[in-house]
Amino acid sequence: SQLETQQRLAVVGEVAGGLAHDLNNILQAIMVFPEGVRGRPVDPKVQEVLDVVADQAQRGATLIRRILDFSRRSATERRTVDVVPFAAAIAELLRRALPETVAVSFAGAPAPCLHISADPTQLEQILLNLALNARDAMPQGGTFELSVEPLHVAPDATPPVVRMPPGEWVHIAAADTGCGIAPEHLNRIFEPYFTTKPKGKGTGLGLAQVYGLVGQNDGFIAVASTPGRHTTFNLYFPIVPAEASLEPAAAVETPGGAGQTILLAEDEPEVRGALRTMLEVLGYRVLEAPDGRAALAHLEAGERPDLLLTDSTMPGMSGAELIVAARRLRPQIKVLALTGYSAEGVLAKLRESGADEILSKPASVDQLARTVARVLSAPRP
Numbered sequence: 001s002q003l004e005t006q007q008r009l010a011v012v013g014e015v016a017g018g019l020a021h022d023l024n025n026i027l028q029a030i031m032v033f034p035e036g037v038r039g040r041p042v043d044p045k046v047q048e049v050l051d052v053v054a055d056q057a058q059r060g061a062t063l064i065r066r067i068l069d070f071s072r073r074s075a076t077e078r079r080t081v082d083v084v085p086f087a088a089a090i091a092e093l094l095r096r097a098l099p100e101t102v103a104v105s106f107a108g109a110p111a112p113c114l115h116i117s118a119d120p121t122q123l124e125q126i127l128l129n130l131a132l133n134a135r136d137a138m139p140q141g142g143t144f145e146l147s148v149e150p151l152h153v154a155p156d157a158t159p160p161v162v163r164m165p166p167g168e169w170v171h172i173a174a175a176d177t178g179c180g181i182a183p184e185h186l187n188r189i190f191e192p193y194f195t196t197k198p199k200g201k202g203t204g205l206g207l208a209q210v211y212g213l214v215g216q217n218d219g220f221i222a223v224a225s226t227p228g229r230h231t232t233f234n235l236y237f238p239i240v241p242a243e244a245s246l247e248p249a250a251a252v253e254t255p256g257g258a259g260q261t262i263l264l265a266e267d268e269p270e271v272r273g274a275l276r277t278m279l280e281v282l283g284y285r286v287l288e289a290p291d292g293r294a295a296l297a298h299l300e301a302g303e304r305p306d307l308l309l310t311d312s313t314m315p316g317m318s319g320a321e322l323i324v325a326a327r328r329l330r331p332q333i334k335v336l337a338l339t340g341y342s343a344e345g346v347l348a349k350l351r352e353s354g355a356d357e358i359l360s361k362p363a364s365v366d367q368l369a370r371t372v373a374r375v376l377s378a379p380r381p
Contacts, residue, residue, distance in 0.1 A: 078117050078217070080242060083170050084108040084148050086120070090127045091146050098131065101141030109149040114170045116237040118217040126213050129206045130174040130233050137178025137231065147173045151236065161220040164236060172235040180227035189223065256369065257283035260376060263305035264288050265295040265322060266338070267314040271361075275309070275338075275368075282369050292317030292325070299329045307376055312339035312346055312358075320353035327354055336375045338363070 091106035098104060127146065134144045151171040153159050159166070181189060185196060190211035210233075214221045218238055225231040262284045266272035269290070276286045287305060289295035291314050298305070308326050312319040323335050337350045340361035350358050356375045359367065 077119050077121070079120055080115050080240060081118050081120055081123060082242070083114045083116055083172065083237075086123065087127065087146050087148050087172060090124060090131075094128075094131050094144065098135055098144070099141070102135055102138060103141075103143045104131075105143065105145045107145065107147040107149075113242060114148060114150055115240050115242045116170050116217075116219075117240045118219075118237060119213075122213045122217060126210050126235070127172075127174065129210045133206055134174065134176035134178060134231070137176055137180075142177035145173070145175045147175070150239070160234065161222045161236060164220045168239040169236045170239055172237070173232055174235070175230060175232040177230050180229055180231055181223070181225040182227055186223065186225065190221075257372070259283065259285060260306040261285045261287060261303070262307045262309050262372070263295055263298055263303070263326075265290075265292060265308070265310040265314065265319070267291050267311060271311075278365055278368060279309075279372070282365075282372070284372070291315060292319070292322035295322055296325055296329070299326060304330065305333065307334045307336060307372065309336050309338065309372070312337055312350055318349070320349040320355075323350070323353040323355055334375050334378070336371060 085108075088106050088108055091104055095104045131144055134142075138144075149171050151160075151169040153164065153166045153169060155166045157166065182196075189207050191208060211221060214235055220236045222234045223231065224234070257279070262279055264272060264275055264279070264286055266275060267290055272288060272290065276288060279286050287298050287303060289298060292310070293316060295308070295310065308323065310319040310322050314322075317325075319337050319339070323337070326333055326335070335355045337355040337358045338361055339346060339350070339358060347358060356378065357371055359371050363371070
């Protein structure tokens with residue numbers, strides 16, 4: 001049943017999210033050193049090996065982001081999205097990107113506009129993943145159709161997806177005329193690494209990523225399929241009032257440090273060592289702490305760091321608890337939180353504790369350098 005599938009996938013998501021957190025810590029240490037020697041005199045053969053290490057670490061980070069997408073723990077940047085023109089633009093992109101044997105069509109509801117609150121990048125990823133899945137289901141060609149329409153779910157009506165509340169919804173359908181899905185596979189298609197494709201033809205993460213991203217944006221998803229004829233993925237997102245969306249901030253050139261002191265709290269020794277090396281290369285003085293209590297000991301001993309850089313999850317005292325305690329001792333200290341576990345609950349606690357910014361692991365040297373400089377240069381309220 002839909003409820004049993006939802007419950008099973010929720011358990012898998014919990015396990016996947018925890019695993020992704022641990023892997024992000026490992027990748028953080030791996031990514032630092034190849035990037036840290038860029039621009040320095042290095043034997044060409046050694047540099048070639050380091051480039052391979054950096055490239056594979058980035059691939060690993062991309063894979064982990066997809067796992068976090070499934071577990072609904074990736075970071076989101078929500079905006080108000082007008083779904084009809086958004087989906088129409090995706091359909092136009094697909095007409096150029098998919099093989100000529102796949103006909104792409106689009107059907108959009110007329111005015112009024114249908115707005116949802118969603119991360120545009122994630123919504124695009126959802127539709128692209130469904131289109132690629134449809135392409136693979138139609139090796140001899142066929143039709144892929146995107147359609148958008150409003151849907152009213154009355155309080156006394158049976159919703160199209162279990163646990164979907166009554167109200168006004170946007171219904172996005174992604175339909176193909178491919179080979180269909182066997183009935184015995186329908187309740188497993190959203191599981192990570194489950195695939196019916198031949199070996200080497202798929203990762204088994206595409207639909208799992210779709211499932212997680214839909215839920216992360218307050219949506220619901222269901223699938224209907226007839227083997228040998230067609231498959232339709234039905235997405236439902238709650239309608240919201242139209243609002244003006246904000247333009248993203250322009251990228252800022254970030255200088256290195258000028259001897260400022262950073263108090264680094266990180267319980268993983270390898271990650272802490274890698275971050276210390278990265279920060280010292282950038283020109284900062286670093287005080288290390290293996291946990292929150294050790295970080296507070298530095299402050300109680302009279303140290304006056306310019307920035308607290310803390311992991312979000314540590315034994316004994318969490319990053320959020322450390323931020324609150326540190327601000328009691330040093331009210332003006334700047335704070336940057338690092339997390340490899342982007343669950344909204346974790347992010348909310350970090351924001352509530354007073355973190356000036358939150359950076360997801362694994363972070364590149366460039367990402368960390370720009371973020372640290374931005375936090376240090378921003379005035380404290």
